[in-house]
Amino acid sequence: MCTQSQHLFIYPFIYFSFMCCRDEAMFDASYKLFCERIIRQRLLVNNEVLRMGQLRQAFIDMVKANEGVDASNYRQDLLKKRLAQDFPQLAFHMPTKRNVCELVFAETLSKDALVDMLPDPSGTETTQSSELSQTDSDNETGRTKCQTTHEDTRTLYTAALFLKRLLSDTPGMSCPWPPTSENVNVTESQTVVPIGLYNLLSWIIGSTEEPTLDHYVNIDDDVHLKVLSVCQDIVYLASKGRKQTPKSLALGLTVRHLTGSSRIVSLLNRLGHCASWDTVLSLDTSLAQLTLVEVSHHS
Template identity: 35%
Template sequence: MAATPHAENELSPKFCCMHVVTNTKQSLTPFKIKSWSKFIECQSRWQNLDCFEGEIARRTTQQFGLSLTQTEPNVIPGSGYHRECYQKFCNVRRLQTAESKRRKLQTDEDADIESDCGNEGDSSVLLQASSSGSKVLRSSFKTPQHDKQRKDVLSNVCLICQKDAYLKTITGARSKVKLTTCERKEAHILLEAARLHGDHRILLQIEHKDLVAIEVRYHNKCYRNFTRGVIEMKSTAEKESKFEPSFKVFAESIVTARLIKGQEILRLKTLNVLFRQIVKNTQALDASHFTTQRLKVQLRTRFHNLVFVKPSKRFESEIVYAKDINVDNIVERVAEQFQTPISECSTTTSDESDARTTDATADDYTRLRTLYHASQIIKSILQNTTSAPRWPPTADDLTIDAARNIVPVPLFSFLTWCVGFSDEAELTDQVCISEDNNQRILSLAQDLLYTSKKGCILLPKHSSLAMTIRHMTGSARLIGMLNRFGHCVSHSMVLEHDTALAESQLKRGDDALPDGEQDCFTTLGNHIR
C-alpha cells in the first residue's frame, strides 16, 4: 500500500526549514499541525526584521512561497526541523525583543527627519521676517522634542568624580549607582568643601550660582568623602559653642589673670580641671568628657602668646606659660620655694607647711616614677611572652604544670608580692607558696597574658575552662559571657578545638588509644600470655 504525502513527510524529513543553529547534531523531526502553525506565525514576523532569523525566514518564503493561509504541514515535501532550531526560531520573547529594537530605531529616524524639517522651517521663517521687516517672535520657531542639554544646567554626571560608579549585587551583577540631585540645605556645605579643598574645577561651576537651579548631581559616597572635613569642623564648633559662656569666664579669670598677667606656670591638666569646675559652677553642666587636647586647641586658637612645652617624661602633662614671661621672677620664685632655713629661729609656721608640701610633692613624684617604671617592666615581660603549644592542645597541655611553664617567673613573683602571699625576693625561680595560692596566682597571670595578647594566645586556663563548660552545660551564652570578661576562649574556638581533637583521633585509626592511656590486659589474657 502506497504511503500518503502527509505520512511520507512525517516519516522521512530531509531538511530543516528554520536552520538557525548551524552546529546542531540533533535528528530531524517532522511537522505536526501545531508546530507548523507556530512556524508559519513566527515566519511571517521574522521576515520583516533585519537579523539572521529574518534572513532565514525571507529565504524560506522566497523558495517555497509560504503564507499564513497554509495551515497544512505537508506543503513543503521532506521538510522538518531540529529541536534546537525550533526552540530558538519560535521563541516569542526573542521575537518581541527584536521587534521592539526595530520600532525604537524607526522612532529615532523619524525624530531626526522631523528635526531636519524643523531646522528648514526655522530658516524659512528667518528669511520671511528679514524680507518683510517684521519682528521675529519666539513662537515662530518649532521646538524639537528631543532638546539638547541646556547650557545653564550641568551635565548628568557626578560633579565630584566626573564618572559613573557601579556596585556589585548579591548575584554578582554590576548595577549603576544612581545620582542624587543637590537640595537647598546641602548647597552651602558643598561650596564650603570646595573652598576648603581648593578645587577650582568645582568652584568654577558652582560658585555664585544656584546649585538647585543648575541641577548639581553627585554620588552619595563621593559627597560624604568630599564634605567630611566641613561636617567635622561644624560638629566640633557646635560642641565647643556649648561651653562658650564658661570659656569666657575661664579666659578672664585663669588665662588672662594668672598666666598672662600673673605670669604663672601651670600644667595643662591643671587648667583642664579648673575649666571643668568653672563649667560646673557657671552652667551647671558635666564637662568630665572635655579632654586636655580639646582645651589645648581652644587655647591655641584664641591665645597666640601661650607656649606649650612637652616634658621629657611621657606620663607628665604639658607645661603652659605666657610667651613674654619674666625669667628673673621665675628664678626668684623657684629659689624661694626650695631655699633651706638658716636656723630654727627663722623658721616660721608657713615655712614648715611649705616644707611639708614640698616633701609630699617629692614623695608623690618618687612613688609615681617607681610605679610607672614597674608597669613598663611588666609590660615588656607580657609582650615578650610567646608561648605556642601544639595544636590541638591535649590533656597534657592543659595542666597546672603546663601553666606554670608558660607564666614568666618575674610576673609570678610580682603578683605574689602584690597580694601579700610572700615577701621573698626571688627572680630566678617561682616563689614558694601554698598550692591554693599558687593556683590563684597562675589564674591571675594567665588573665594578664590573655588580655595583653588580645586573646591571640592559647593558655591552659582559658581553653580548659571553656571546654569544661561546654561538656557540662552545653551553653554557648555562658561561654560567651565568660569570654567577654576574659576568663575563657570564645565558643567558636571551643568548637574548633573539639573538631581538631576528633580529626587527630581519626587520623590515628580506630584501634588507637587516646594519649596518656596504656594497654591493660585482662586477667585471662595475662594468664594465656
C-alpha cells in the same frame, strides 16, 4: 623752666614713683618675717616650688596676723619686685598655660628636682597661705608626700613597661594543636606566665616578701592557683586573645561540656577568662578527631 603743660606731664610720674616707694616700704616688719619663714626656709633651704599667688596670699595673711592691717590691695607685682631685689638667687617662671600662676623657686634647683617639686598642675590656687605658715615638721611632711607621689608614679610606670616587654616576649603555648590534657594543666600554665608578672602579683597581695626574679616565689598552693589564674588572664588580655593559655582553653572547654551554652562561654570570654566560643568549638572538634585517629590506630 617747666611750663604748666610739662608740670601736668611730670607730676603723675612723680606721684607714681612716690606711691611705689611707699608701698615697697609698707609692712616692713611683716615682710622681713615673711622672707625668713617662707622665702629662705621654704624656697632656698627646702628647695620647694611655690606660686606667686601663694606667696602674695601668705604675705597678706602675715601682715594681718602681725600688724592687724588688711593688705589685700597689695599688688603681686610689687611683692615680686621686692623679692627679685632682695633675693637674686630666686627664679621666676611663667608657665605656658594662661590660667597657671607664675612659679618661684631657687635658681640652683635641678630640672629633675623641679619636676618633683612642681605644685598641683590643675592651675587652681588650692594651696592656702595657712599651709605655707605651718610648722617646719608639717612642711617637711608635705614635701615628702609630694616627692613620694612623683617617685611612685615613675616606679610604677617603669615596672609596667618592664612587664609589658616580658609579656611581649612570652611565646605562649608551644604545643601542637590540639593541646591535650598533658598540655592543659597547672604545671604547663606556669610556663606561659613570666616570672616577673607572677612574683609581682605575689608581692602585691602579700603572699611573700622574697625579692627575687630568678625563680617563681614560693607561696601557698591555694593562693598559687589564684595567682596563676590571674596571670594567665593578663597574658591572654595583653595579646588581645592571640596567645592562648591552658586556662583560657580548659575553662572554655569545661563550661561547654557542662552547660553547652555559647552565651556563657562568650560572657566568660568578654571578661577575659577563657577563649572565644569559636576557638573552644574548634578545640573540641580537633580533640574528637584526634581521639578517632588514635582509636583507629589501636584497632
